[in-house]
Amino acid sequence: MTTAHEPGGLVWRKSSYSGGNGDCVEVACGPAGVRVRDTKDRAAGALSVDRHGWDAFLADLAARP
Template sequence: MHNTDNLTFVKSSYSGGNGACVEVATTPDGGRAVRDTKDRGSGTQFYTRDEWAAFVAGVKAGEFDV
């Protein structure tokens, strides 16, 4: 289990006021931690540096566009 006590989560500046956002923090090993802003207690997902890099590359390439 990962500890989130010393992580600094940030919310995207693109987030609207409706609460439908996620927060992301960089972990000490360079990975990322992601949680739901409206339900922070529901858990946090953790990704390695490589997993996060693959996700960001996919976003930039339009792989998730609808």
């Protein structure tokens, strides 16, 4: 996993499972929830998800075969 720090305290993480071609997303956890952005287009902004929504998303992924 790689990380990138930003002013304001967010620490963005990119999975080590991401390919070397830039096709991946980054996540940053903050007090209000989780932010998700496209590594190839960071200037486009980020999707914000509250902690409950993020936990539900991860639980759904874990339940998949």
